[in-house]
Amino acid sequence: xxxxxxxxxxxxxxxxxxxxxxxxxxxxxxxxxxxxxxxxxxxxxxxxxxxxxxxxxxxxxxxxxxxxxxxxxxxxxxxxxxxxxxxxxxxxxxxxxxxxxxxxxxxxxxxxxxxxxxxxxxxxxxxxxxxxxxxxxxxxxxxxxxxxxxxxxxxxxxxxxxxxxxxxxxxxxxxxxxxxxxxxxxxxxxxxxxxxxxxxxxxxxxxxxxxxxxxxxxxxxxxxxxxxxxxxxxxxxxxxxxxxxxxxxxxxxxxxxxxxxxxxxxxxxxxxxxxxxxxxxxxxxxxxxxxxxxxxxxxxxxxxxxxxxxxxxxxxxxxxxxxxxxxx
Numbered sequence: 599x600x601x602x603x604x605x606x607x608x609x610x611x612x613x614x615x616x617x618x619x620x621x622x623x624x625x626x627x628x629x630x631x632x633x634x635x636x637x638x639x640x641x642x643x644x645x646x647x648x649x650x651x652x653x654x655x656x657x658x659x660x661x662x663x664x665x666x667x668x669x670x671x672x673x674x675x676x677x678x679x680x681x682x683x684x685x686x687x688x689x690x691x692x693x694x695x696x697x698x699x700x701x702x703x704x705x706x707x708x709x710x711x712x713x714x715x716x717x718x719x720x721x722x723x724x725x726x727x728x729x730x731x732x733x734x735x736x737x738x739x740x741x742x743x744x745x746x747x748x749x750x751x752x753x754x755x756x757x758x759x760x761x762x763x764x765x766x767x768x769x770x771x772x773x774x775x776x777x778x779x780x781x782x783x784x785x786x787x788x789x790x791x792x793x794x795x796x797x798x799x800x801x802x803x804x805x806x807x808x809x810x811x812x813x814x815x816x817x818x819x820x821x822x823x824x825x826x827x828x829x830x831x832x833x834x835x836x837x838x839x840x841x842x843x844x845x846x847x848x849x850x851x852x853x854x855x856x857x858x859x860x861x862x863x864x865x866x867x868x869x870x871x872x873x874x875x876x877x878x879x880x881x882x883x884x885x886x887x888x889x890x891x892x893x894x895x896x897x898x899x900x901x902x903x904x905x906x907x908x909x910x911x912x913x914x915x916x917x918x919x920x921x922x923x924x925x926x
Contacts, residue, residue, distance in 0.1 A: 703843025
């Protein structure tokens with residue numbers, strides 16, 4: 599007769615490749631039920647965007663099917679984003695489990711494009727996602743998310759976020775008149791970042807992504823000092839100048855004790871759909887080389903495609919407009 603301990607013992611051969619421990623020890627296995635020759639259980643992961651979810655599901659099924667007497671296995675895959683341990687900085691955004699900054703050194707590398715597509719992808723995977731546009735010098739999130747004409751409402755003493763594509767968002771762009779320029783001084787930038795964190799009703803979120811302005815100025819410093827950052831994703835292009843300044847951005851966050859999650863290369867090599875030829879826009883330091891130099895993880899490359907920029911201009915992120923492309 600099959601027992602729960604038999605099932606858990608079999609599942610100990612299934613190892614999460616990122617955490618390097620088996621799914622039983624990690625506490626992922628829940629609700630084991632045995633009815634005759636049928637075994638069902640839940641594997642509860644730490645993020646709905648787990649890249650190896652299907653692999654873990656298949657391995658779990660195979661492991662339990664190997665037990666004598668088992669004829670059918672039903673595996674339910676779920677996810678529950680675990681919050682970071684609370685810190686003194688948590689009081690500004692108490693309902694946010696993970697605050698992730700998206701940064702770059704040089705402007706024009708597609709940082710905001712990466713941010714909006716990542717936010718929508720996480721929301722599509724089932725996470726509760728917020729998007730804060732901290733690029734006070736050139737807020738572009740309203741345009742890229744198709745909400746340029748929206749104006750937020752207030753409830754009590756809180757601003758209610760605008761919602762698009764399953765993502766809650768707030769940007770200074772929603773609060774300014776079209777074409778209005780703001781003359782910024784350092785203390786004003788810090789105050790605005792604080793307001794976007796504290797005065798917006800973010801509610802309960804699994805992830806709050808923060809789109810930072812380029813460079814190493816007041817906005818990234820203020821965010822690192824005010825918010826409990828889970829980590830920073832740095833966006834660069836395979837271009838020597840972009841890579842050089844991205845390195846300075848990494849050094850800034852290290853000095854501020856903010857964890858670096860890794861480097862994303864944008865506008866990387868693309869494959870010609872007709873000839874299959876690999877084409878490159880830039881021939882400088884690749885994202886992978888940059889990550890190796892900085893001793894941080896390399897998170898991957900987004901191939902160059904004009905359609906991605908066109909999607910942003912149209913207010914529809916590429917992952918929504920063209921979900922089956924290599925870039926998505």
